Amino acid sequence: MKQRPRIYYSAEQKNLMWDRWQAGDSLHEIARLFDRGHSSIQGVFAETGGIRPRAR
Numbered sequence: 001m002k003q004r005p006r007i008y009y010s011a012e013q014k015n016l017m018w019d020r021w022q023a024g025d026s027l028h029e030i031a032r033l034f035d036r037g038h039s040s041i042q043g044v045f046a047e048t049g050g051i052r053p054r055a056r
Contacts, residue, residue: 004036007034007036009034009041016033017030017041017044018052021045021050021052027041027045
């Protein structure tokens with residue numbers, strides 16, 4: 001299996017992830033938007049314990 005290059009998500013992409021997460025989508029469904037596996041986006045949610053961070 002070939003390893004994909006690391007992806008750095010932009011603020012817009014992260015906002016889209018949080019919007020979909022709050023709408024009730026699963027990690028698998030959200031990851032499909034970016035053509036990735038669910039483990040590549042779970043870190044975004046794990047950083048804050050699944051609670052959306054405040055806008056800066």
